[in-house]
Amino acid sequence: MHPEPKNMTEGNFVDYVKIYVSSGKGGRGSTHLHREKFIEKGGPDGGDGGRGGHVYLVGNKGLWTLFHLKFARHIKAGHGGDGGSDRSTGADGEDKFIEVPLGTVVRDKETNEILFEITEDGEKRILAQGGKGGLGNWHFRSSTNQTPRYAQPGLLGVEMDVVLELKVLADVGLVGFPNAGKSTLLSVLTSAKPKIADYPFTTLKPNLGIVAYRDFQSFVIADIPGIIEGAAEGKGLGHYFLRHIERNSILLFLVPADAPDIKKEYEILVDELRRYNPEILDKERMIMISKCDMLDEELKAEMKKQLDKDLKGIPYMFISSVAQQGLVELKDRLWKMLND
Numbered sequence: 050m051h052p053e054p055k056n057m058t059e060g061n062f063v064d065y066v067k068i069y070v071s072s073g074k075g076g077r078g079s080t081h082l083h084r085e086k087f088i089e090k091g092g093p094d095g096g097d098g099g100r101g102g103h104v105y106l107v108g109n110k111g112l113w114t115l116f117h118l119k120f121a122r123h124i125k126a127g128h129g130g131d132g133g134s135d136r137s138t139g140a141d142g143e144d145k146f147i148e149v150p151l152g153t154v155v156r157d158k159e160t161n162e163i164l165f166e167i168t169e170d171g172e173k174r175i176l177a178q179g180g181k182g183g184l185g186n187w188h189f190r191s192s193t194n195q196t197p198r199y200a201q202p203g204l205l206g207v208e209m210d211v212v213l214e215l216k217v218l219a220d221v222g223l224v225g226f227p228n229a230g231k232s233t234l235l236s237v238l239t240s241a242k243p244k245i246a247d248y249p250f251t252t253l254k255p256n257l258g259i260v261a262y263r264d265f266q267s268f269v270i271a272d273i274p275g276i277i278e279g280a281a282e283g284k285g286l287g288h289y290f291l292r293h294i295e296r297n298s299i300l301l302f303l304v305p306a307d308a309p310d311i312k313k314e315y316e317i318l319v320d321e322l323r324r325y326n327p328e329i330l331d332k333e334r335m336i337m338i339s340k341c342d343m344l345d346e347e348l349k350a351e352m353k354k355q356l357d358k359d360l361k362g363i364p365y366m367f368i369s370s371v372a373q374q375g376l377v378e379l380k381d382r383l384w385k386m387l388n389d
Contacts, residue, residue: 064243064259064269065214066118067158070177073101073142075203076129078183082196083134093186093196096133098203101179102126102142110170111388112150115215116241117265121147126177129203132185142179150215158210176211180204217243219257219271220387222332224318225303230339231272232256233370234303238380239270262384273300273322273329299386300329302336306344306352306367311336312359333386334363341367342374 076098083091104126124147130139155164155176165174183201190197225231239258256272300322308314315336322329338356341349349367356365366382368375 063214064115064217064241065212066115066121067210067212068118068121068147069123069208069210070104070145070147071123071125071208072104072177072179072206073126073128074206075099075101075180075182076131076139076142077202078185078188078200079132079134080186080198080200081134082186082198090196093190094134094136095185095187095200096135096137096139097185097188098132098182098201099129099139099141100182101129101203101206102144103175103179104145104147104177106153106155106167106174106176107146107148108151108153108167108170108172109148110151111266112148113220114150114217114241114243114259114267114269115153115213116259116261116267118147118149118213119241126179126206128206129179129182131203132182132200136185136187139182144179146173147176149213152215154214156212156214158212164211177207177209180206217257217269219273219298220268221260221270221299221301221383222273222329223270223301223303224273224322225339226314226318229303229305230370231303234337234339234368235270235272237370237373237376241267243269260380260383262380266384268383268387270301298332299383300332300334301383302334303339304336305340306338307340311338311352311356315360335382335386336360336363336365337379338365338367340369340371342369342372 078097079095081093081095083094085091104124124145126145127143129142132139149167151168151170152166154166156162157164164176167174181204183203186197186200189199223231223235235256235258238260240261241259243257243259258270259267260270261267302315302318304311304314319330338352344352344367366375366379368379370376
């Protein structure tokens with residue numbers, strides 16, 4: 050009996066970024082002494098400094114990878130304002146909020162220690178605490194020292210290097226025969242490759258990439274047959290590989306436009322998946338007819354007629370990785386299917 054592969058799979062696809070964060074330093078307390086027209090020697094009235102800004106991590110269920118932070122190397126919160134006269138407190142420094150997908154683990158880069166994990170939408174955790182503001186001289190008055198001329202400086206903020214890690218599972222699985230052009234499609238659609246460790250049972254390294262979508266959104270696409278080849282030893286790797294509970298993952302069937310019979314090729318692929326793991330077929334499906342730069346409009350229209358009859362409502366679209374045709378529309382449709 051092989052061990053259950055769930056943890057093995059989840060731990061093996063990691064999207065990670067290193068960032069440097071610094072919280073704000075606290076403002077200085079004021080040493081002001083009260084002065085008014087008829088009061089020559091008023092007492093101390095210096096206010097406190099404001100606290101420095103915190104750096105927070107916030108869970109956001111609409112984010113699925115850490116790709117939006119790949120280029121955010123240094124995140125700085127604002128400094129606290131200094132205290133003023135009349136016991137007025139300085140303004141607090143501006144807080145910074147870093148949005149991360151659910152399941153993001155935060156580690157200290159130096160010690161590799163796990164600080165915390167963000168698991169819920171809207172969950173807010175302080176990563177770097179802002180420095181406390183200094184007390185103004187008003188706090189230091191006493192019967193023996195009625196005009197203290199000193200106040201506290203604010204405390205410094207915190208600077209730290211952290212690593213954010215996210216276990217990555219595929220949202221979109223790509224299915225197709227070796228000649229269908231899967232690797233070409235993956236290379237034009239995806240821009241970042243998560244770190245992939247080898248499986249314990251196989252020498253398999255699935256093809257996996259992050260598709261950057263508009264407004265810093267992104268999702269993960271993977272080559273499924275690559276995973277299925279190792280499924281005999283790994284027992285249902287494909288099943289765990291595609292997210293099967295939290296979100297609607299999608300199966301994309303890639304069939305080249307020059308295939309002798311598109312419907313038949315699609316059915317062979319479905320059958321192959323069914324033999325390895327019938328549960329994987331509960332996913333939404335879409336068929337992509339690749340290499341469509343070879344078709345003229347007339348031929349396309351003819352094929353559409355035939356496909357509408359053959360495919361009975363399964364959505365399909367024409368794309369060409371080489372000529373970059375239909376790729377933006379493909380991303381839009383996938384995003385809509387994943388989020389509906």
